[in-house]
Amino acid sequence: FAQASLKQVDSVCPFCGVGCQLRYHVDQNDRIAHVEGIDGPANEGRLCVKGRFGFDYAHSPERLTRPLIRRADAPKDPTAIERRDWKELFREASWDEALDAAAAGFRAALTATAARGRASPVAGFGSAKGTNEEAYLFQKLVRTAFGTHNVDHCTRLCHASSVAALMEGLGSAVVSNPLRDVAHADLVLLIGANPAQNHPVGATWIKNAVRAGTRLVLADPRRTELARHAWRYLGFAPGSDVALLNAMLQVIVSEGLTDPAYVAAHTRDFDTIKAHVAAFTPEAMAPVCGIEPEVIREVARAFATAKSAMILWGMGVSQHAHGTENARALIALSLITGQIGRPGTGLHPLRGQNNVQGASDAGLIPMVLPDYARVGDVAARERAEALWHLAPGTLGTEPGLTVVEIIDAAYRGDITAMLIQGENPAMSDPDATHAREALAGLGHLVVQDIFLTETAALADVVLPATAWPEKTGSVTNTDRCVQLGRKAVGSPGEARADAWITEQLAVRLGLGWGYGIAADGSGSGDGAQGIGAVYEEMRALMPSISGLSWPRLWREGAVTYPVRDEQDPGQPVVFTDGFPMPEGRARLVPAALVPPAEEPDAQYPLVLITGRQLEHWHTGSMTRRSQVLDAIEPSPVVSLHPATAERLGLRAGALARVSSRRGAIALPVRIDDGMPPDTAFIPFAYAEAAANLLTNPALDPLGKIAELKYCAVDVRPA
Numbered sequence: 046f047a048q049a050s051l052k053q054v055d056s057v058c059p060f061c062g063v064g065c066q067l068r069y070h071v072d073q074n075d076r077i078a079h080v081e082g083i084d085g086p087a088n089e090g091r092l093c094v095k096g097r098f099g100f101d102y103a104h105s106p107e108r109l110t111r112p113l114i115r116r117a118d119a120p121k122d123p124t125a126i127e128r129r130d131w132k133e134l135f136r137e138a139s140w141d142e143a144l145d146a147a148a149a150g151f152r153a154a155l156t157a158t159a160a161r162g163r164a165s166p167v168a169g170f171g172s173a174k175g176t177n178e179e180a181y182l183f184q185k186l187v188r189t190a191f192g193t194h195n196v197d198h199c200t201r202l203c204h205a206s207s208v209a210a211l212m213e214g215l216g217s218a219v220v221s222n223p224l225r226d227v228a229h230a231d232l233v234l235l236i237g238a239n240p241a242q243n244h245p246v247g248a249t250w251i252k253n254a255v256r257a258g259t260r261l262v263l264a265d266p267r268r269t270e271l272a273r274h275a276w277r278y279l280g281f282a283p284g285s286d287v288a289l290l291n292a293m294l295q296v297i298v299s300e301g302l303t304d305p306a307y308v309a310a311h312t313r314d315f316d317t318i319k320a321h322v323a324a325f326t327p328e329a330m331a332p333v334c335g336i337e338p339e340v341i342r343e344v345a346r347a348f349a350t351a352k353s354a355m356i357l358w359g360m361g362v363s364q365h366a367h368g369t370e371n372a373r374a375l376i377a378l379s380l381i382t383g384q385i386g387r388p389g390t391g392l393h394p395l396r397g398q399n400n401v402q403g404a405s406d407a408g409l410i411p412m413v414l415p416d417y418a419r420v421g422d423v424a425a426r427e428r429a430e431a432l433w434h435l436a437p438g439t440l441g442t443e444p445g446l447t448v449v450e451i452i453d454a455a456y457r458g459d460i461t462a463m464l465i466q467g468e469n470p471a472m473s474d475p476d477a478t479h480a481r482e483a484l485a486g487l488g489h490l491v492v493q494d495i496f497l498t499e500t501a502a503l504a505d506v507v508l509p510a511t512a513w514p515e516k517t518g519s520v521t522n523t524d525r526c527v528q529l530g531r532k533a534v535g536s537p538g539e540a541r542a543d544a545w546i547t548e549q550l551a552v553r554l555g556l557g558w559g560y561g562i563a564a565d566g567s568g569s570g571d572g573a574q575g576i577g578a579v580y581e582e583m584r585a586l587m588p589s590i591s592g593l594s595w596p597r598l599w600r601e602g603a604v605t606y607p608v609r610d611e612q613d614p615g616q617p618v619v620f621t622d623g624f625p626m627p628e629g630r631a632r633l634v635p636a637a638l639v640p641p642a643e644e645p646d647a648q649y650p651l652v653l654i655t656g657r658q659l660e661h662w663h664t665g666s667m668t669r670r671s672q673v674l675d676a677i678e679p680s681p682v683v684s685l686h687p688a689t690a691e692r693l694g695l696r697a698g699a700l701a702r703v704s705s706r707r708g709a710i711a712l713p714v715r716i717d718d719g720m721p722p723d724t725a726f727i728p729f730a731y732a733e734a735a736a737n738l739l740t741n742p743a744l745d746p747l748g749k750i751a752e753l754k755y756c757a758v759d760v761r762p763a
């Protein structure tokens with residue numbers, strides 16, 4: 046391999062939030078020959094199977110290489126969108142023609158609505174798979190050209206409820222400690238997460254910590270791989286997180302295991318929590334969560350009395366209609382025991398996509414501007430308006446719509462035009478039939494992507510974008526570490542960088558942007574123009590990275606924010622001396638025990654949990670076009686406990702029909718004795734058996750996240 050490579054380029058893995066650094070080896074045909082891990086702060090040379098083998102999607106013959114405009118005789122059929130040949134639906138166009146058509150459609154939608162005096166009918170979904178600069182430009186375009194805060198991205202379906210609870214309780218939603226801090230923890234509570242599949246290099250750090258003496262408590266309805274390494278495994282009933290966590294809080298409070306000095310100095314409303322959890326005794330909660338009272342007591346005591354205890358959680362916690370309640374209980378657990386603000390302690394919601402942290406920081410959220418400045422904050426709006434050369438009062442004062450709300454508004458006809466950059470809501474949104482009908486019903490849909498995704502198949506204009514190894518830009522991992530992704534190879538055909546596309550659209554929509562972004566995704570280290578100039582403008586709005594200039598990032602390659610000046614090395618552990626809240630005190634908020642929005646019944650007697658697999662990433666658009674990864678996991682499966690499968694008359698490999706109130710799919714059975722009884726697990730990466738045709742769009746009222754981890758289904762032989 047090494048002999049075949051002509052050049053080597055250091056960059057960052059495009060998949061999960063761990064943010065492993067890697068080296069692309071590029072051959073004489075300008076193709077990636079192989080990938081190796083290098084010594085990044087998150088991975089120290091390690092890579093998982095996705096990072097090591099999931100690169101050839103960039104060279105797939107299915108890449109989009111020319112702009113496409115929908116044929117007049119190609120109806121948008123939301124029932125037949127999987128893997129369509131683009132020639133059936135679109136004709137090729139020049140970039141000028143496609144960009145003009147894209148801009149004209151948005152102008153027409155805005156003009157029609159303005160004439161009726163209504164709110165902006167346009168919305169945008171940006172991407173957690175692009176760079177920070179691309180996310181920043183995207184939200185700026187939506188807010189300035191479309192006059193709306195209707196801009197969101199997949200964070201809404203990921204940790205929006207965690208963010209809501211963290212903002213409410215701590216005044217900040219960032220992780221308090223880096224993932225590798227597990228090495229300093231005496232005890233790690235890992236709940237509702239499966240890092241061995243979804244953050245695999247992170248899982249290796251957990252395993253190393255366990256080997257060195259850390260006690261791991263794994264709490265998850267599925268007995269996943271890390272259970273083998275756990276000191277205690279708590280297989281609680283799906284959806285009963287608050288019952289388990291409030292019972293732990295009750296034990297800690299009633300047995301005097303809190304940290305009174307920490308509670309007095311750094312929190313408020315302890316008496317409210319104390320009164321609230323009194324009724325949640327382990328005996329009362331055991332029938333709800335399925336964990337024996339003595340086990341709850343043992344784990345609660347171990348957590349509270351550990352010298353340092355850290356909480357990691359994933360979407361098993363967040364993707365519920367009561368996700369905010371779940372996170373509130375975890376925050377209280379950390380605060381009342383003083384297990385935060387030191388190495389080996391704290392709260393770490395494991396971010397999913399490689400840049401979901403950075404895209405959120407950059408303002409790709411309907412209720413905040415960059416660095417989480419609320420849109421209702423007059424001073425924050427004035428700063429943005431000044432920097433963006435807008436007249437005072439241009440930016441709206443009310444938050445925009447969130448992902449599922451935008452889809453609902455499109456379905457109703459209140460949103461008539463959308464710009465989607467690198468997201469695939471036709472696969473990722475709950476109740477996908479509804480989402481697909483909403484997208485198909487839009488008067489104008491423009492999609493930027495590298496493949497003709499299930500969403501792009503419903504577009505009016507498709508703009509071919511560069512893949513991750515084809516562009517330069519910054520990206521922020523789950524640890525708040527800003528890293529530099531570097532362009533390694535050229536892009537196919539006429540594919541162009543997303544940031545260039547955004548700038549071209551902005552110019553056509555009358556904005557006087559002049560960053561001079563390179564169409565080929567390249568960048569240089571001076572920060573004077575192009576993608577570096579975008580970063581420097583973004584930095585001016587973001588105190589968290591004020592000390593991290595583009596030239597410094599170019600030199601150092603990875604710096605953890607907050608970073609206040611050029612000499613500041615960054616701050617891996619935060620909340621060391623309080624919280625960004627009134628008087629510096631965190632707020633303890635009681636967690637209510639709320640049942641799932643849809644319970645099993647006679648017609649739909651099983652619980653469905655959706656999620657990811659080790660080899661496939663989210664909607665599968667990249668990993669299913671990576672030969673090694675797709676060879677390992679080539680087809681969809683529904684995992685069932687052996688006893689459940691036997692009762693249903695299903696064997697391994699048999700075709701099952703899984704149906705919910707919203708849809709039905711057919712897929713083979715996989716037997717998994719780690720599954721809880723009467724529960725099914727389906728990954729959402731497979732268009733031919735899209736799990737989200739089944740899921741429930743019920744929303745958490747605060748985080749506006751859908752209940753992707755729980756709905757009622759029927760499973761039977763197909």
Ligand code: SF4
Pocket residue numbers: 058059060061062063064065088091092093094095096097243244245246247
């Ligand atoms: Fe990439 Fe995540 Fe695997 Fe690291 S752990 S190689 S970032 S997918």
